[in-house]
Amino acid sequence: AQSVSQHNHHVILSEAASLELGCNYSYGGTVNLFWYVQYPGQHLQLLLKYFSGDPLVKGIKGFEAEFIKSKFSFNLRKPSVQWSDTAEYFCAVRGQAGTALIFGKGTTLSVSS
């Protein structure tokens, strides 16, 4: 069965600090990988996704993620965070087409100004 592990439960950063959130998945076949963000009081938004090709994917709001197949990882990065990045971040994986996303437990990011 697929599973997703997010290493950090709560990350606290100051504005302009760099961000890296870890995500590892467990699945034997080809996977699609996603990062979603949930701002306080809002619903899920897609940050970025990886289906195939270039393992470094760029998403919205300056976020990027790198797929490292040998490590089963898909870490999210941002060079310089802003206060407005305060949110919950979810890594998700999907195996074969037509199946539902499986989510990690999420990481709460708090950015102080």
Add this chain to the structure above:
Amino acid sequence: SAVISQKPSRDICQRGTSLTIQCQVDSQVTMMFWYRQQPGQSLTLIATANQGSEATYESGFVIDKFPISRPNLTFSTLTVSNMSPEDSSIYLCSVATSTLQNEQFFGPGTRLTVL
């Protein structure tokens, strides 16, 4: 993208009652899913809603507690039956379509509080 609406957006219910949540999509979609997000938790898949057949439930979820209907390619309902306070959660409808690289979209959710 697919635009998803859910009704109701929130509700407060009494223990032992049932609530039916509706999910409407603005276009025909291949896959529809129901998730639960308990307070402070991640999203847990409840079931896949299959058009014209019984839903496929994940481990820990059963049809008697969460009956699901999907009469067509744009609409589904999830009923939370015989509710208890432990069912207090946000329930989310999600869809995926093969025409959009299988990207999965989420509705705004239904916030349920059971007293």
